[in-house]
Amino acid sequence: MSHEPVRIGELIRNRKVIVCCGAGGVGKTTTAAALSLAAARAGRRVLVLTIDPSRRLAETLGVARNPPTPVAVPADRQTAAGIHAPASLDAWMLDPKLVADESVRRLTKSPEDAERVLGNRIYQQVSSMVAGMHEYTAMEALHRLVNEGRYDLVVLDTPPSRHALDFLEAPRRLSGLVDSTALQAFLPRRDSLVARAASKVIEKILGAVFGDEFAEELVSFMMTFSGIFSALNVDVNAMRTFLSGPDVAFLLVTSPAPETLAEAHFFQDKTRELGLPFRGFVLNRSRARNTSKRWPDEAALDEPSPEARAALPKLQAMANVELAAAKRDLSLLTELEQRAGSNATAIAVPELPEGADDMLTLLTIADALAAS
Amino acid sequence: MASSLQELFTRRVVLITGKGGVGRSSMTAALATVAQRKGVRVTICDIGDDPADYSPLARHFGRDRLPSTPEELVPGIKGVVLLARSGQELFLKSVLRSGTLARAALSSDALRRLLSAGPSFKEMGVFFQLLTLLRAKRPDGGDEHQLVLIDMPATGHTLSLTGLPELLLKLVPRGPIAAALKEGQSYLNDPKLGAAWVVAIPETLPVSECLELLAGLQKTGMPAGGVLMNRVPLDPFSAAERAALQPSIERLNPLGAEGFRRPVLAQREIHRLRAGTKLPIFELPELTPGATLISSLADAIGKIS
Numbered sequence: 001m002s003h004e005p006v007r008i009g010e011l012i013r014n015r016k017v018i019v020c021c022g023a024g025g026v027g028k029t030t031t032a033a034a035l036s037l038a039a040a041r042a043g044r045r046v047l048v049l050t051i052d053p054s055r056r057l058a059e060t061l062g063v064a065r066n067p068p069t070p071v072a073v074p075a076d077r078q079t080a081a082g083i084h085a086p087a088s089l090d091a092w093m094l095d096p097k098l099v100a101d102e103s104v105r106r107l108t109k110s111p112e113d114a115e116r117v118l119g120n121r122i123y124q125q126v127s128s129m130v131a132g133m134h135e136y137t138a139m140e141a142l143h144r145l146v147n148e149g150r151y152d153l154v155v156l157d158t159p160p161s162r163h164a165l166d167f168l169e170a171p172r173r174l175s176g177l178v179d180s181t182a183l184q185a186f187l188p189r190r191d192s193l194v195a196r197a198a199s200k201v202i203e204k205i206l207g208a209v210f211g212d213e214f215a216e217e218l219v220s221f222m223m224t225f226s227g228i229f230s231a232l233n234v235d236v237n238a239m240r241t242f243l244s245g246p247d248v249a250f251l252l253v254t255s256p257a258p259e260t261l262a263e264a265h266f267f268q269d270k271t272r273e274l275g276l277p278f279r280g281f282v283l284n285r286s287r288a289r290n291t292s293k294r295w296p297d298e299a300a301l302d303e304p305s306p307e308a309r310a311a312l313p314k315l316q317a318m319a320n321v322e323l324a325a326a327k328r329d330l331s332l333l334t335e336l337e338q339r340a341g342s343n344a345t346a347i348a349v350p351e352l353p354e355g356a357d358d359m360l361t362l363l364t365i366a367d368a369l370a371a372s
Numbered sequence: 373m374a375s376s377l378q379e380l381f382t383r384r385v386v387l388i389t390g391k392g393g394v395g396r397s398s399m400t401a402a403l404a405t406v407a408q409r410k411g412v413r414v415t416i417c418d419i420g421d422d423p424a425d426y427s428p429l430a431r432h433f434g435r436d437r438l439p440s441t442p443e444e445l446v447p448g449i450k451g452v453v454l455l456a457r458s459g460q461e462l463f464l465k466s467v468l469r470s471g472t473l474a475r476a477a478l479s480s481d482a483l484r485r486l487l488s489a490g491p492s493f494k495e496m497g498v499f500f501q502l503l504t505l506l507r508a509k510r511p512d513g514g515d516e517h518q519l520v521l522i523d524m525p526a527t528g529h530t531l532s533l534t535g536l537p538e539l540l541l542k543l544v545p546r547g548p549i550a551a552a553l554k555e556g557q558s559y560l561n562d563p564k565l566g567a568a569w570v571v572a573i574p575e576t577l578p579v580s581e582c583l584e585l586l587a588g589l590q591k592t593g594m595p596a597g598g599v600l601m602n603r604v605p606l607d608p609f610s611a612a613e614r615a616a617l618q619p620s621i622e623r624l625n626p627l628g629a630e631g632f633r634r635p636v637l638a639q640r641e642i643h644r645l646r647a648g649t650k651l652p653i654f655e656l657p658e659l660t661p662g663a664t665l666i667s668s669l670a671d672a673i674g675k676i677s
Contacts, residue, residue, distance in 0.1 A: 024526045025392025122491065125543055198480075205477045209467050211547035222486065255393070258661060259428065266426075296626040302619045311613035315621075318631030 006279055006345045008372045011249045012039040017146060018155045019243070020282075021167065021267065022253035027284040029057055031253045031349070032157035033091075034365035039153050040089040041082045042370060047090045047150075049141060050157035051134055058093055060359055066095035068102050070145070081363060090151070092141070099137040122221040134159045135167050139239055146242075168240070168274065240274070249279035256286060256329045264336060268344075279344050281336045282369075286348035288333055290326035295319060347372045377654050377677035380597055381407050381519060383567050384506055385559050387534070387594070389524045390571035391581040395602045399571045400523040401432035402669035408448035409674065413518040415442055415450040415505060419498055419525055419533075423455060429523045432666050442505070442517070450517065452505070456494040459501030460487050467548045495536045496549070503556045524568075527585050534560065534568065535592035560594060567597035572645070574604055574638035583648045598652040601642060605658050607635035 011018060012035055020035070022028040029050055036048035047070055050057075058065045062074045070092035072078075083089055101118060108114040117123055138159060145154055158167040206215035242248070252267045254260050264281055271278035294300060296315045301308050329348070336346035349365055380386055380403065388400045400416055407414035418429045418438060427437045433445040438453040445451040461478060468474040477483055487493050508516035524530040537553040537560075544550050560566040568589050572582040582599060589596050609617070609632070621629045645653060654676055659668045 023392060025394075122543060125491075125539055201473070201476050202480060202483060205464070205468060205473060205480075205483065208473075209464065209548060210544060214544050214547070257393075259431075290627060293629075294624055294626040296620075296624075296628045300620055300624055300626055301617075302623070305616045307610075307612045307616035308620070311609055311617050314608045314613070315617060315628040315632060317608075317628075319626065319628030322627050322630060 006340075006343060008035075008251075008280060008282070008345060008347055009038075009370050011251075011279055012153070012370060013042050013044070015249045016153060016247035017142070017243070017249070018153065019158060019167075019248065019250045020156065020253050021158050021250060023263065026253050026255040027349075028253040029157050030362070030365070031251075031282050031284060032155050033057055033061065034349075034362050034369055036089060036091075036153075036155045037081060037083075037362055038366035038370040039155070040078070040087050041366065043087045044152040045086065045088045045150070046153045046155065047092060047145060048155045048157065049092050049094065049138065049145070051094045051138055051159045058091075060362060061089075061091050063091045063093065065093050066098055067092070068098050077359070081359060094138060094141060099141060103137070103140070117224055120221055120224070122218065123225070138167070143239055143242070168243075168276075240276075244275045244277065246277070248277055250276050251280050251282055252278070253282045253284060255284045256325075256332055260332060261335060261339075264339060268339065280340060281344070281346040283329075283333055283336060283346065283348045285351045286329045286333060287322065287326045287351050288330040288348050289350050290322055291330060293322075345372070376652070377598070377673065380567065380569060381410055381412055381677070383519065383597075384515070384565045385502070385520045385522070386566070386597070387522050387524050387530065387568040388571060389527070389530045389568055389585060389589075391578045391585075392526055394571050394573045394578050396571045397428040397523050398432065398665060398669060399600055399602060400429055400521055401666045402673055404449050404521055405666060405670035406673045406677065407519050407521070408446075409670070411448075413450075413515070414448070414521060415452065415517040415519070416445075416521045416523065417452055417454050417502070417505075418523040419529075420453040420455050423453070425453070427453065454498045454501045454522070456497030457487075459497030459499065459504070460493065462504050463497070463500040463548075463552065492532070492536060492540060495533050496540070498533065499536055499556055500552055503552060503559075506559050527581060527588070530568075530585070531588045531592060534589060534594040537561075538593060557593075563595040566595060568594050569597045569600055571600045571602055573602050574641040576641060579641045579645050582645060586649055586651065596651055598654060599645065599649070601645070601653050601655045603658040604642070604655040605631070605634045605638050607639075609635075 018032075018035055020028050020032045032048055032050060036046045040046040049070075062077045063071045070090040073081075073083075073089045073091060078084075078089055081089070104117050105111075105114045108117060135158075138156065142154060142156055145151060203215070206219065209215070210218055243250075250271055252264060254263060260283075268278055296312065296319050298304055298309070298312065301312070333346060333348045340346045347369070349368060386403075388396055388403070390396045390399075397418075400418075404414045404416045416429060416438075418427050420427065420437070423437070423440050425437060427435075430436060430438045430445075430451065433449070433451065435445070438445075438451045440453055440455060440458060442450045442452040464477050465474045468477060487497070502520065502522070505517045505520050506515075510516050524533070537557045541550055541553055558565075570582050570585055570589075572578045586596055586599075614632075617632065620626075621632055642653065642655070654673075656669065656672050656676075659665055659672070
């Protein structure tokens with residue numbers, strides 16, 4: 001075991017998978033994109049995998065939203081971003097429905113079979129509302145892409161959720177359903193008196209809830225669905241084992257807020273409990289660097305007109321607020337650093353011009369991350 | 373068209389929506405406080421996956437999570453977490469009149485798995501628990517939960533819930549599920565009874581997402597009440613003062629420069645929102661976070677409603 005301190009700059013150069021976790025609205029997708037850029041600039045073949053991304057990010061990277069497979073960031077943008085062959089940057093902004101359709105096509109025995117499933121009205125209406133589907137498809141895509149070996153690094157931006165680790169829990173629900181034995185109970189049984197009685201009860205319940213006709217349709221849909229998806233062979237446990245390995249790093253993306261520390265604590269405990277390689281906190285929108293900005297005194301004014309003099313105290317009041325915020329963010333970073341311990345790191349990414357998702361901003365963040 | 377914030381407090385069910393990080397939970401807590409001050413029996417909810425989930429909304433009332441059955445959090449404000457599983461149980465019990473059958477259903481492992489992952493069953497459970505709250509009557513015949521305020525999850529999940537009835541009614545046009553969905557629609561899609569209010573802050577991404585959300589709500593037939601524009605910075609500078617400070621600020625980017633620029637950027641975003649929607653937009657000031665945030669925000673809402 002090495003006792004070198006963990007650095008983000010190292011992670012992007014030598015890991016195969018970086019998983020960015022975090023609550024919604026903390027700039028997780030932007031961070032994932034910046035990490036990918038940094039890794040590709042460092043010479044690796046990189047894929048950034050994200051669900052439900054912002055339109056702006058897709059525009060910045062110059063890729064379509066929701067394509068059926070990963071797409072390369074256009075060559076001119078790669079060159080402009082300092083990515084040179086054999087290094088490359090691909091992005092895949094997953095649409096869970098398209099991924100599910102794609103899986104159906106891949107896993108059914110014939111195109112006719114595929115069309116039968118894709119044409120099923122229950123499938124069309126609600127396949128994307130199968131609980132855990134987003135997470136499951138992301139997991140499946142990650143698993144497949146890592147095994148294919150086309151990429152040196154896959155950066156995964158986990159689906160938005162209230163809890164940073166929902167991503168790991170949700171597929172279990174779906175895998176419980178996909179487990180081939182789970183749905184047997186819904187089929188008419190003849191093997192034993194007890195099984196027959198049990199399946200009668202279930203039939204009665206489903207009939208009462210959904211109406212007999214729809215209950216039958218639903219069960220037959222679920223059977224087909226689970227039949228197909230069990231063939232995906234994403235063993236959630238195997239995936240966990242892989243994610244616990246040395247090639248993987250989990251990062252918590254967060255932003256300065258009263259609950260940040262509590263969240264960080266929870267995340268760290270939870271990853272430890274699950275045996276996952278937690279490697280650091282990325283604190284976005286940190287204003288810590290503002291501590292070094294100039295104080296707006298009278299000497300700072302170009303031409304101290306009467307208006308400027310009158311307005312100065314108001315500007316200074318704002319400066320005080322900003323300085324206090326900067327100090328808070330600085331001490332938050334210190335606390336995160338302490339909490340990170342020796343196996344992980346904490347890094348602050350400065351507050352950027354509001355709403356900035358352009359390439360220049362991404363590159364600024366990428367450089368800050370690579371240098372850390 | 374006399375649309376006002378006052379209307380929010382006369383509805384039966386109000387969905388508080390918006391992008392993560394805009395202060396949705398604080399806004400829900402403050403609106404509940406205003407309702408309570410007006411003498412409205414208000415019940416606040418959030419949507420959980422697990423009874424042990426930590427709830428940002430509950431924190432405003434000194435708890436880690438909301439109770440799984442309605443309970444008074446402070447005098448005049450009740451709270452409950454809407455859980456798919458609770459709703460599914462309530463639904464099964466109401467449909468399977470026989471107690472034995474309901475118990476058998478709930479103890480069936482296969483059925484439990486189906487309910488926890490089956491398509492849209494989670495949303496259906498939440499939907500049914502909400503319906504149960506809306507139906508509940510007091511001994512005097514009045515509504516037990518006069519106003520139900522829901523702190524909604526992220527945009528995508530909000531639209532899955534508001535779009536649920538239409539989606540499922542296409543598949544299951546008759547039977548108990550259809551009846552429950554139609555009853556739910558009679559609250560949610562009636563502009564006199566139900567409304568969604570979007571919380572936003574005057575920044576680029578939240579305003580863009582707000583516009584997307586409003587379009588999505590309209591598609592799902594959910595009436596939108598308006599936008600609560602949270603954390604609008606006050607501009608202490610006169611036009612002459614701005615002009616006088618501008619060059620120095622551009623040159624030095626000193627401390628205070630961000631505060632100097634923010635009101636201008638905020639107004640630009642509010643204008644962009646106004647251009648994109650006809651709904652009323654209510655501006656609420658930026659307040660100091662801390663123990664008094666909710667009551668100060670409630671004061672500010674009270675002033676304009």
